[in-house]
Amino acid sequence: MTLFDPPAPLAERLRPRTLDEVVGQSHLLGPGKPLTRVLQSGRLGSLILWGPPGVGKTTLARLLAAQVGAHFVALSAVSAGVKDVREAVAEAERLRGRGQRTILFLDEIHRFNKAQQDALLPHVESGLLTLVGATTENPSFEVNPALRSRARTLVLQALTREEVRGLLERALTDERGLPGVSAEPAALELLSRLADGDARRALSTLEVASSLANPVTEEAVTEAFGRHLPSMDKGGEDFYNLISALHKSVRGSHPDAALYWLARMVAGGADILYVARRVVRMAAEDIGLADPQALRLCIAARDTAEFLGSPEGDLALAEAVVYLCLAPKSNTVYTAWKRALQAVEGEQLSVPLHLRNAPTGLMRQQGYGGGYAYYFDDPEGSFRQRYLPDGVQLNLYTPGPEGWEGRVQERWRKLMVAHGELEVPEAEA
Known part of the structure; x- marks a missing residue:
């Protein structure tokens, strides 16, 4: 290094020389x-x-x-x-x-x-x-x-706050570090927290802060650090972990946690339309028919986010997320749909004749649509006829106890009895 060469950054100067010097x-x-x-x-x-x-x-x-x-x-x-x-x-x-x-x-x-x-x-x-x-x-x-x-x-794991604090204290005493510089304990504590387990970030910020004040103060640390944006790789695992945390917080009915994870993604530069699509999915998967209004609200939030962009449209997503947290929960349609997809795997059974469309005379001659009981002409006959292929017996959907589904449970039960899918309770027989 010559007189005119800049010194190596503090993080490079303090790079451990032996395994014993490694922190964490x-x-x-x-x-x-x-x-x-x-x-x-x-x-x-x-x-x-x-x-x-x-x-x-x-x-x-x-x-x-x-x-x-x-x-x-x-x-x-x-x-x-x-x-x-x-x-x-x-x-x-x-x-x-x-x-x-x-x-x-x-x-x-x-x-x-x-x-x-x-x-x-x-x-x-x-x-x-x-x-x-x-x-x-x-x-x-x-x-x-x-x-x-x-x-x-x-x-490898992120350094703990205690490990970062120890590293900062070493930087102030090691001859390769910042000799002659001191720092207030509160400043080191603040930097240990802001560094988020990143030793390089901690040392780089300390080096800048030491040029602003000696001893280093909290104000100097804040100025050196700049705005602290949450770290997030927009296409990597961290991003999908944040999405997962948001979804699970909504499912667990915790609005504060859901807003926190949403803010982490927005502040980290996430595509708000992608986030909006995931919020719509939450409404369909975890709220479902317990609150049919939830899906409409989330679609409106997505449209608002697309129309206004960020940051104005972010508020609509926050509103939707809080609504989903407070809404009753049901995944009955979600699980019923998965069972339905499993039920149609393999052999594809024919549609019964009475359920088939009969737009031509020839098709009617072949029995298409024959014997179909039109509900508005014959409600009882409509309930008695089969709506599944012969030999197929399914029990895919049962309404949950919350919200709108809870209110229609009795109607669903009566319909299933009428269809012969449920037996009439002895007290009603």
């Missing part, structure tokens, strides 16, 4: 833990490190390579391609001739498409390359099965 991941490191056992055995196989940003995936890969004395090649799938992999393979072949193994660290491995991931397979399988892939996305969805089967997946 106690479930993987320490006596008897998976990575410790692997290193003690001296047989480091290919790994996929899965975890949120700023938890030490890159650091861990570098330290593992140093522990086993391997040559370390680092690539980012954001900018690298098959050409870079080929160069790494050629380098690994040269080094293998000298008795040295090569670890290929591929950051953001989920950014590699199937063909690019397939290019790694023969070299990982042969042992020429020991692959250490890092990803913030679920490898089950983003990494090819063939590659996953050749690598062990280790899950």
Whole structure:
């Protein structure tokens, strides 16, 4: 570094030099833990490190390579391609001739498409390359099965607030950190909370805050941090977890939780029309006929969100979500529909003649529509005739006890008795 070179960022300067300096991941490191056992055995196989940003995936890969004395090649799938992999393979072949193994660290491995991931397979399988892939996305969805089967997946966890606080305190005392800088305890506590388990974010914010005030104050932390938007990969697992949390909160009739998860998605930049479609689905699946008005309201909320856009249309979604939370719940139609789909699998039975359409004289001569009892002419006959194929007996739908369905239960029971689907209770016989 020359006089005119900027210093490395604080997070880079404080990067752990040994495994003992690693903060967090106690479930993987320490006596008897998976990575410790692997290193003690001296047989480091290919790994996929899965975890949120700023938890030490890159650091861990570098330290593992140093522990086993391997040559370390680092690539980012954001900018690298098959050409870079080929160069790494050629380098690994040269080094293998000298008795040295090569670890290929591929950051953001989920950014590699199937063909690019397939290019790694023969070299990982042969042992020429020991692959250490890092990803913030679920490898089950983003990494090819063939590659996953050749690598062990280790899950890294977000740092706790206590671990982030310890890391910040180290930054203020370590000679590589911010010597001469102090911070108010409340400022460190605030930053530990805002960092959301991300060590890189915490250290970067502390470095900026230290240029604003010394000692670092809560105000300096707030200014350095800027607006705290919830992290969310719009197409990744985090997004679908938020959708799941919203749906389950609605189903559980918890409006505060539902509004919280909705706000997380909107503030994170989610497509509000996609969210609106999911809210409509909730109305159909979990409210159903307990409150037929719910579906209409959610359709109106979707139309409003499309017409106004965000942020004006967000309020309509919030209104719909609160309505769904407070509405009575029923999934009877949802479950009945699933049973109906199962019932039609396999053999397709013919429609009984009396239920068939008979638009021509020839069809009427063949018996189409013959004997059909029109409800408004013959209500009792209409109830007595069969509406299912011969030999088919089904019990798909039973109204639930809540809301509108609860109010029509007695009518449903009488209809089923009239159709012969239910027996008349002895007290009424």
